[in-house]
Amino acid sequence: MTYGGRRTARRRRVGPVATLGSLLLLLATACTGGSGDAQETGQTKETAEGPIVVASGLDVTGSGSVRQQLIDEWNRRHAGSKARQATLVELPGGADQQRSQLLGALQSGSARYDVVNLDITWIPEFAEAGLISPMPVAETGAAADDDRDFIRQVHATTVWKDRSYARPFNTDVGLLYYRPDLLTSAGIDVDKQPTADWRWDQLYSSVKTLDLNPVRSDELAGWTTQLKQYEGLTVNTVEAFAEAEVELTDGTGRYGSSAAELKKGLDRLLERVDRGRVQPAALTSDETASLTDFVEERAVFLRHWPYAYGALADQMDPDKYAVNRLPGKAVLGGQNLAVTADSRRAEDARALITFLTSRQSERCLLDAGFAATRASVYGSAAESCWPRVAAALRPAGDDPKAAATGEGGPRTQGPDARAAYIRTLGAALTEAVQRPRTPYYGAFTQVLQSHVHALLAEERPDTAEAADRLDDALRDVFAGR
Template sequence: MKIQTARALPCSAALVAAGLLLTACGSSGSDSGQQAGNASFEGRGPITFVAGKDSTGVVQAALDRWNELHPEEKVTFVQLPTDADSQRQQMIQNAETKSDAYTVLSLDVVWTSEFAAHQWIDRLPENRFPLQKMLRPVVETAKYRGNLYAAPGSSDGGMLYYRTDLLKKAGITEPPATWSEMTADCARVKKLPEAGDMSCYAGQFQKYEGLTVNFAEAVHSAGGQVADADGKPDVDTPEARKGLDFLAGSVEDGTIPKEAITYQEEDGRQAFEAGKLIFHRNWPYVYSLAQKSKVAGKFAVAPLPGLNGPGSSSLGGHNLALSSFAKNKATALDFMKFFSSEDSASTFLKDASLAPPYADLYDDASLVEQYPYLPVLKESILRAVPRPRVVQYGDVTSAIQREAYAALAGGKSSAQALKDLQAALQKSAAQ
């Protein structure tokens, strides 16, 4: 099995990349009517929506709007744990038992291939969703072998949050574009009396999916790659080592505080909002929450820094997929259209800073005036590099987390961690 990146592959290449003949390659997915592939979208009645914990409150608000309009087809929100690994595990367990308890799944964009290949989710009719109005990289995350298996619900791009008030007071007029600039800016800011006890930078470094994201960003932002153009593992390189060296070296010298190797998204957000961090890598949802915190009006966002210039984000976001084992699929398809609509995306943007899949919203002057981070976010998404899209994604991300964490925690050198990671990915590819 080769690692398949998010670029489109022809049918034969996709079969090679997946290494498994799990589903036959079909048409482009431009089905009309009520069927796509072998799925039959019939039945109306109550359904469930399954996603990670909603820290913003916007999901339940959207479900309330739907339920008020559809009292006979109500949607119940099944909230899973915050961390992505636990979400994926519970969704897979439900699918493996062929349970109908889960109807519409909120999938991390990198899970589409895995869930589609195992036939845990249905192929969808493309004409039910306005894909032509969405950003192309976002739409590609919802496809497997050229067919649509999910509806893009939200996108995501990592951004650098930084304290504008402290940088200005330290005489710094622009956010850092490189890692070395960020380190130098930190040193200047920490000379201020009010910043002496602050830490420089944090991302998501606990041993979970967030570490896979942050590791991949560091590697790509140093000119490296996890896989080459042919989809083969290619992470044991000098460029990748520079990326991992930045992370591991920053923990060692204190640029990244030691406690940050326990951080998930919410831990870092809370630390930034509490005034403990000068710079912080996180997703756009943090923006609206931080505006209600003690740092309101004192921060802005910029592209992630890299080795020699602006870095590359991992492409994030969530897609809506329909469980193959669910009941009331006609209701489910209508709900997916409602939840992924441009109106819903606009509401999620305004109320929770969730990155919309629709291109027009990023260019709306009134929205940009209200949400000045939108141009940065759009560029982050368009420049983003996807994590490996593979059928055996669990094996790949577990290997990345294990080796990257060993380097950050000081258990291995970057060179040894990447050598061991290369071997693990090659072993997975050979299976």
């Protein structure tokens, strides 16, 4: 499916769009979820046989597959009901490939998915196309109280045109990691480094004190991030735009910026690159490469996601890294669980989603390295992870014995540091911003990446000219042209 070719809001049949590998996966999933003829046997969506099929991307935390463990816990709790068993299908490839596979499967009916784990930026597109169903709204009672426990900004990612189409599963937000050892060796007071109100100017000041001016990728830089031409570049750009108070769209996906506003945002991004003395390799770096540069002492500061906290424990001594909120604005990431419009198991699918996003399940996700979506999980009275799930996971948090003795795993920062990290993460989520909400997000991010990456690669970038070109392109994108 292409953005320019779709004008109807409802779902329609299309020809094959998947690769051979994707088609094989979808055929296998169709067998797992029951044949496409089942609807014609008199079964209703709620009474169809076969497992509840959940489609999701791969777990990037290295946690021991917490999503699968949560599915297993649900299955144990419904061991007496074959009809309520669930199965997880993990889609291969990156986010763009997963999106294409899901769109192809749901539009063609080639796979019987009941629940889809969608990137938060995909909700408007899937909702507008009629591929996912709105969630029931509870005005009062326990269900309403439960919904209000979701962090407000995070829950807003499930909404399109005033209707919620999903429940928040795991979230994400940009954080700032830094090297206390390198700062201390330069005579910089580490105690005055990132606080709740830390600003980019203070980062620039530290970089200036360090007298850093990297030319080659093997030299120490002020900071590094993800500026490769992919979604990481979109995130970094939107964060710079947000700090410059540049809003690209309104709540209905209509373009609301201008060339002059875009210039302000592009200037702010270039300022971060120049004054922050960014690692030259950042222009080709994704999450893995930027994390490696930080670990291997090629950057003092690092913009990254929460799962990096657990990854660093496996690669660095605990006194060589620290984390706090990102200066300025941080962008939300994450995934939401939605019921497909064609699900024959809609009632059971909603019950499964309620379980997977419960307080206990969200605590499991946090312990595994994800960011939880519920405010209560970050409080002192948070409920514990399901015991059998906790036992099955590789601990992403701290083992007090291992921290003290160095036995049984990496020497971590300890429970106090992890508690501080969790407080920091919870606070960052409450003030995070969203990327543009639009059913044309796929086209938008490709256009933005192309224009911004070309600007960053220029020896003498002209932000005024780049803003004019970008403004023209975005007007077309958000109009669906």
